[in-house]
Amino acid sequence: MKRIVRGLLATVALLLLMQVIRFERTNPPTTGLVHAPADVEKVLRRACFDCHSNETAWPWYTGVAPASWLVHRDVVEGRRHLNFSAWGQLPAEKRAKKQKEVGEEVRDGEMPPWFYLPLHPDAKLSDADRALLEAWAGGAASD
Ligand code: HEC
Numbered sequence: 001m002k003r004i005v006r007g008l009l010a011t012v013a014l015l016l017l018m019q020v021i022r023f024e025r026t027n028p029p030t031t032g033l034v035h036a037p038a039d040v041e042k043v044l045r046r047a048c049f050d051c052h053s054n055e056t057a058w059p060w061y062t063g064v065a066p067a068s069w070l071v072h073r074d075v076v077e078g079r080r081h082l083n084f085s086a087w088g089q090l091p092a093e094k095r096a097k098k099q100k101e102v103g104e105e106v107r108d109g110e111m112p113p114w115f116y117l118p119l120h121p122d123a124k125l126s127d128a129d130r131a132l133l134e135a136w137a138g139g140a141a142s143d
Contacts (some may be wrong), residue, residue: 018065023072025058032088040136044084047112047123051078054085074113096140103137106130 030053034044050056051074062071082098090098105111107130112123125133 015065021065021069022063023068025056025062025072026054027056027058028054028085030054030085032086032090034084034087036136040132043125043129043132047125047129049084050116050120050123051075051112052082052084054079054083074116099137099140101137103134103140106133106137 034041036044044052045055056075061067082101087095087098102111106125112120112125117124
């Protein structure tokens with residue numbers, strides 16, 4: 001019994017200690033919103049913006065370690081690879097390339113990541129959503 005109590009106390013102490021490592025939950029200003037038809041933008045906002053924009057929703061658990069560490073990593077990496085809020089900053093050929101990649105990731109079912117969906121069921125893409133994004137991605141080059 002004593003052992004269990006000691007184990008629990010150690011776990012609680014470790015969890016508390018983990019809270020010391022904090023990250024800022026930022027949403028920098030939008031500098032160039034993605035140019036896409038309204039229905040495409042709607043799907044992107046629903047399924048991708050948490051990690052690929054400066055309009056991340058930061059629910060309470062994103063402030064609690066270790067969830068905060070994982071979410072922070074996803075947002076930093078996600079924005080670094082593809083940021084729909086800074087889309088307009090990219091040269092045209094880069095935008096075309098990213099747009100094509102959106103189609104590939106969606107077609108392969110890689111994005112949104114599987115681990116994101118249980119807590120964000122709204123982000124699940126229907127066949128129609130996927131077809132819409134792929135059609136948009138296939139038309140890359142314009143904007
Ligand atoms: C939970 C966070 C998260 C969500 C939601 C998410 N992504 Fe990602 N995405 C990432 C991360 C992190 C990377 C970079 C590293 C990797 O591939 O795991 C990435 C990479 C990408 C890339 C590759 C970009 C490059 O330059 O290599 C594309 C394209 C992409 N995502 C598109 C999407 C689209 C489209 C959606 C919505 C349908 C989406 N993502 C939703 C986290 C996310």
